[in-house]
Amino acid sequence: MKLGSMQPPKKYKFLQEQVFEGIWPFNKLKSPVNVFLLLLLYFFWGLGLYFIYEIPMSYFIAGSCGALGLFLWTIGIFHYADSLRNVEVERITKVNQKFLVGFLENLFHPSSLVISVVVFTFVVTYFFTSQAFGIENFLFFIQKEMNWNSVPPLLLLYVLLLTFDLCYRLGLSFYVIIVQIRRNFRLAQYLKTPILKTQFSSTDIRNLEKTDYIHYLAIVSGFTLIPLGLMDPVLFVMLCTYLVVTIGLTTVNILHLRLLYERSIPDGLLSLIRSTKFAQVGTISPGNFPHITPTLFVFDGRNFFIATSIKSQKVKNLHRLKDIAIFIDSRKDGDITKDVGVLITGRSRIYGHDLHTGILNYLIFGLHLFRIYLLFKKKYLKYISEYWKIHRRLPQAWQLLPILSRTFIEIVPEQFFLWKASRTELIKL
Amino acid sequence: MNYCGRIMKIKCQINGHTCVLPSFLTRFLVKPLFLYCSTITPNGKPQIQPIIFVNELGKCNIAFLVKKQSSLTRNLQKNPKLALTTDETHPTDPLKNKGIMIEAVSQLNDSKDEVEECFNYLRKKYNSDIVTKILGIDIILNYVKIQAFPVKIVYWKGPFFKKFKCNQR
Numbered sequence: 164m165k166l167g168s169m170q171p172p173k174k175y176k177f178l179q180e181q182v183f184e185g186i187w188p189f190n191k192l193k194s195p196v197n198v199f200l201l202l203l204l205y206f207f208w209g210l211g212l213y214f215i216y217e218i219p220m221s222y223f224i225a226g227s228c229g230a231l232g233l234f235l236w237t238i239g240i241f242h243y244a245d246s247l248r249n250v251e252v253e254r255i256t257k258v259n260q261k262f263l264v265g266f267l268e269n270l271f272h273p274s275s276l277v278i279s280v281v282v283f284t285f286v287v288t289y290f291f292t293s294q295a296f297g298i299e300n301f302l303f304f305i306q307k308e309m310n311w312n313s314v315p316p317l318l319l320l321y322v323l324l325l326t327f328d329l330c331y332r333l334g335l336s337f338y339v340i341i342v343q344i345r346r347n348f349r350l351a352q353y354l355k356t357p358i359l360k361t362q363f364s365s366t367d368i369r370n371l372e373k374t375d376y377i378h379y380l381a382i383v384s385g386f387t388l389i390p391l392g393l394m395d396p397v398l399f400v401m402l403c404t405y406l407v408v409t410i411g412l413t414t415v416n417i418l419h420l421r422l423l424y425e426r427s428i429p430d431g432l433l434s435l436i437r438s439t440k441f442a443q444v445g446t447i448s449p450g451n452f453p454h455i456t457p458t459l460f461v462f463d464g465r466n467f468f469i470a471t472s473i474k475s476q477k478v479k480n481l482h483r484l485k486d487i488a489i490f491i492d493s494r495k496d497g498d499i500t501k502d503v504g505v506l507i508t509g510r511s512r513i514y515g516h517d518l519h520t521g522i523l524n525y526l527i528f529g530l531h532l533f534r535i536y537l538l539f540k541k542k543y544l545k546y547i548s549e550y551w552k553i554h555r556r557l558p559q560a561w562q563l564l565p566i567l568s569r570t571f572i573e574i575v576p577e578q579f580f581l582w583k584a585s586r587t588e589l590i591k592l
Numbered sequence: 593m594n595y596c597g598r599i600m601k602i603k604c605q606i607n608g609h610t611c612v613l614p615s616f617l618t619r620f621l622v623k624p625l626f627l628y629c630s631t632i633t634p635n636g637k638p639q640i641q642p643i644i645f646v647n648e649l650g651k652c653n654i655a656f657l658v659k660k661q662s663s664l665t666r667n668l669q670k671n672p673k674l675a676l677t678t679d680e681t682h683p684t685d686p687l688k689n690k691g692i693m694i695e696a697v698s699q700l701n702d703s704k705d706e707v708e709e710c711f712n713y714l715r716k717k718y719n720s721d722i723v724t725k726i727l728g729i730d731i732i733l734n735y736v737k738i739q740a741f742p743v744k745i746v747y748w749k750g751p752f753f754k755k756f757k758c759n760q761r
Contacts, residue, residue: 441681445630445638452695452744453630453638453675472751490628490640499625499644499718500725508637545684553687561751582641584626585725588662589641 175271177244177335179237194241198234205230205325212318222305225391229325232387236332239381243339244271246377250370253578253591258362262353266346270339279334283327289397290322301395329388333405336382340412343375347419354426364592365427366578372420379413382406425464429592432505432581436462436491440543444469445488446480446511454480459546460489461538467507467574468535474560478516478570487511487574492582502584509577514570521566535571604652606742609758613652617747617756620692621647621654624678625718629656631667631674639667644726646713652742654696655710657727657735665700665736672698674740687750696740703737710737 176184183189189197206227213223247270252263293300302314302322314322350368353359385406392399425433441457448454454476458469467489471477481487492504514532515521525532540547547563554563562568580589602613602621613621626642633639641664645656654676658664668674679691701707711731714723727735745756 440683441679443628443630443640443677445640445675447632447636447638448695450673451632451671452673453632454695455628455630455638455640455675455677455693457677457679457681457689457691484636486637488630488638488640490642492642500722502626502642504642506640508639546686549684550686557751584642588659589639 175244175248175267177240177271178273178276179331179335180241180244194245195238198237198241201237202230202234205233205321208321212321216309216315216318218305218309218318222394225394226321226325228387228390229329232385232391233325233328233332235384235387236329236336236381239377239384240332240335240339243374243377243381246374250367250374252370253364253366256362258353258359259364259367262349262363263367265349266342269342269345275335275338276331277334278338279331282334283330286326286330286398287323290326293397298397300397304394333385336378336409337405339378340409340416343378343416344412346371347416347423350423351419351426354423360427361429363427364579365424365576368420368424368427369576372417372424375413375417375420379410379417382409382413385409421465428579431503432579432592435493435503435505439491439493442467442469443490444477445490446477447484447486448476448480449483459539459543460491461535461542463535463538466576468538469572469574470539470569471572472560472568473516473521473570474568477572478513481511481513481572482516485510485512487572489574490582500585504582506580506582506589507574507576507578508580509575512573512575514573515566516570518566521570525566532565532571535573602647602652604742604745604758606745606756606758611758613745613756616690617692617745620678620747621652627654627656627676627678629664629674629676631664632671633663633667634670639663644714644718644723646710646717648739652694654694654740654742655713656738656740657707657710657714657731658738659734660702660736661734664738668698668700668738672700674698676740690747690749692745692747694740694742695744695746696742699739699741701737701739704732706737707732707735711735 183194183197189200192200209223209226209230212218212226213220247267252259290300290302294303302319305311306314350363353363385402388402389399392402428436440459442460443455444458444460445453445455456477458471458477460467460469462468469477469489486508487510488506488508490504490506493502513520514528515524551563554561560568579592581592582589602618604611604613625644627645628640629643630638630640643656643658643664645654647654658668673695674697675693675695677691677693679689681691682688708731711723711727714727718726747754747756
């Protein structure tokens with residue numbers, strides 16, 4: 164079920180989306196084309212001002228960068244809203260519906276405009292009153308430079324409109340971050356309660372995290388506004404502060420959500436995953452035959468990792484098709500009817516399937532791979548030391564030589580299923 | 593009969609070749625209580641699930657029961673190919689790991705007689721209590737029998753993987 168369809172009569176949309184739907188020709192086009200049209204409008208308007216009033220090139224470039232930032236930010240915000248509306252929710256219960264609908268209601272609430280209006284009012288007040296406090300802003304600079312008595316109305320309109328559009332996005336993003344923080348704290352409260360915790364799927368939390376990354380990128384696109392900020396030292400400081408604060412808060416927010424993802428995995432399964440030494444890994448061979456082998460694995464609280472030979476069938480299969488399944492079970496020797504397991508299906512990532520890709524991956528993800536190695540070493544200390552003693556006697560494909568013969572495969576979970584020997588069917592978590 | 597776990601000679605026909613499986617492979621078809629069964633879902637993703645099984649008298653054909661409405665049945669109806677594996681892992685010595693993987697093609701059979709026969713064999717191998725606890729009641733009505741016919745057998749000892757070759761015509 165899609166998150167956005169939980170309350171069908173109501174459309175979850177940001178104000179900007181609604182504005183685009185109501186104004187010709189934007190309503191005739193779809194995103195990102197309508198947003199690109201906005202960029203073109205600002206660009207040609209700026210170009211016209213450059214030729215009509217012969218303003219310095221630096222102002223024209225700054226204005227164009229502002230329009231570009233506006234374009235990227237809008238694309239990001241629209242994409243964020245769209246992906247959030249389309250997030251697939253595993254199963255709907257009264258508890259998670261209340262939580263998720265509450266999040267959407269807050270996010271798309273008209274009060275999101277309040278911060279934008281405050282920011283805009285502050286900036287415009289600065290434009291027109293700063294001289295009274297002995298600070299010359301860029302409007303006064305250009306007026307002085309061009310020997311104008313007052314700023315031409317067309318240029319002023321351009322500046323005010325661009326300022327409003329930018330302030331709206333800056334304010335909206337800040338509002339989104341506040342709503343995300345509230346969402347995370349509410350989610351943390353739910354996950355602390357064992358009964359409520361079962362109502363949340365870790366896949367849903369991961370999907371929310373993915374959408375948060377889109378908003379993160381939208382904020383990062385704010386760096387294209389730097390040339391515009393350079394026109395005015397006060398605005399530059401304000402912009403830099405905004406970017407540092409929002410990027411910082413969003414980073415903390417995403418890290419918090421990642422932590423909550425691990426907490427959302429049922430405690431019993433988490434201890435099964437941590438205590439089990441071997442897992443069965445399934446891939447798909449050419450000819451559409453399933454392939455399954457036991458393997459060592461580690462879990463970093465988020466993804467699973469296996470170590471294997473670059474010549475193995477698993478690597479060949481995963482190089483062709485990234486779909487993977489990993490099954491972890493308790494393998495009880497006594498009463499087999501009490502055996503439980505967990506099946507995780509997802510996508511894989513090979514950290515090098517030959518010499519070249521191996522070197523490249525170690526150069527880019529060296530620290531990450533070292534961390535995975537340490538996790539293996541911690542879990543399989545004795546096993547690795549035994550292997551180390553004999554590995555020189557083995558064929559090169561099975562020696563413990565990173566890049567040359569061994570590689571790591573990361574498994575990004577998409578779905579968790581519980582298996583109980585006493586119930587033949589898998590239960591989706 | 594080998595349903596009770598006794599090791600005996602198993603004759604296999606793989607890709608038109610017939611041969612007797614060596615005992616180190618045979619015991620993997622008889623001794624384990626579970627086999628890990630991997631199938632492919634209708635949307636092309638691998639799925640793994642342990643199964644209780646029997647192997648038919650003197651053959652390397654593996655039989656097990658699954659619910660008619662289960663995902664495993666749906667997967668095998670769409671794509672009859674499956675892989676089965678079982679292993680003996682050692683917690684500290686990598687050279688002592690042994691295992692077998694069988695690539696097989698399955699046949700679904702919902703005839704009441706076949707399901708009942710397989711159920712009885714399962715009861716002989718495990719015991720009635722265990723089979724009832726795992727499969728539940730109303731077996732005959734709700735289950736189908738799956739027979740897996742091997743097309744390829746791979747086995748390993750430590751890090752050495754080998755494909756079992758069937759040479760006789």
